[in-house]
Amino acid sequence: MRHKTPVTRNKSPLLWASFYPMLVAGALCLCTTSANAQAYPVKPVRILVGFAGGSELMARVVAQQLSPVLGQQVVVEARMGAAGNIAFDAAARSAPDGYTLLMGAVPLLTNQLIYRKVTYDPMRDFVPIMLLSTIPNALFLHPSVPAKTLRELTQLARTAPGKIAYGSGGVGSANHIAAALLESLAKVKFTHVPYKTASLGLVGAMSGDVDMVITIVASGMNYVKDGRMRGIVVMDAKRSQSMPDMPTSAEAGMPELQAVNWYALMAPASTPRAIIERLHAESVKVMAPPDVQSRLRAMGGEPETRTPDQTAAFLRGEYARWGKVIKDAGIRAE
DSSP states (O other), X not given: OOOOOOOXXXXXXXXXXXXXHHHHHHXXXXXXXXXXXXXXXXXXEEEEEOOSSHHHHHHHHHHHHHHHHHTSOEEEEEOOOGGXXXXXXXXXXXXXXXXXXXXXXXXXXXXXXXXXXXXXXXTTXXXXXXXXXXXXXXXXXXXXXXXXXXXXHHHHHXXXXXXXXXXXXXXXXXXXXXXXXXXXXXXXXXXXXXXXXXXXXXXXXXXXXXXXXXXXXXXXXXHHHTTSSXXXXXXXXXXXXSSTTSOBTTTTXXXXXXXXXXXXEEEETTXXXXXXHHHHHHXXXXXXXXXXXXXXXXXXXXXXXXXXXXXXXXXXXXXXXXXXXXXXXXXXXX
16 A cells, blocks of 8 residues: 655745744844833933923923932933924934933924924824823903903904904914914904013013913913903813813803813834833823822923823824914914
């Protein structure tokens, strides 16, 4: 009886020899990535900031809290100038290894839409770690303006287009585009008076050089308390804990008038997911203690704990929403 020799398929030594180096390389890559993520960090971590004020204060709070839990010093590195673009560009070009982070804020999304020479893509070149805080803006009027509600203000603006002037931190600033949103929703026209900084715009409104300003609640509330300004509406879905008597935009009859500043810890794109998740988990823990929460609220902020994916979804929504406002208003910085 003759026995058939069994047919062996895909056993060519040459075939296996060609795959073997690829398999070994892949395994080594996975092991190296895992080991690096577990060892991270092995040297100091820096957080780049592009603005003085809220961005820098938030970065210092985060750095101070993260340093002991990471076992390495977390330092804040100021890269001021060019409306934040210097810091944003430096972060985008940094190695995606978790050792260079960025304190992201509204201009990270809007600058590309306003400035002609922006070298980074906010939606492509960064990955979010955590949305740390949102800070609602509010609309403040000089007491000489005969309007006590948002409805009265928009009616007054319709009767005299361009007569009411508002101050901002400059063309394309967060308070400029927030005012453009109000103009679009209310179908009115104000006169824009750009200042060098948002603080100077606030002083202009307080002194009566301009009629109104949109700025964060914490910046304007003391002027309201001493009678030098009048708070009209908070541009958020919920009332501000700093000024609980001020109605929300929805309560004032304009629910789409939403304009919040925000701060998010970011990393360069392609940073290993394990490092992003480690930083997120540690950030959630260190931002939770009551004393840290109190410091955030003293800045006018509402603490947040969104995951990297939830933060990414939030940023996509903000990018699309403000992109439309900027395009419709024709806002461009020369």
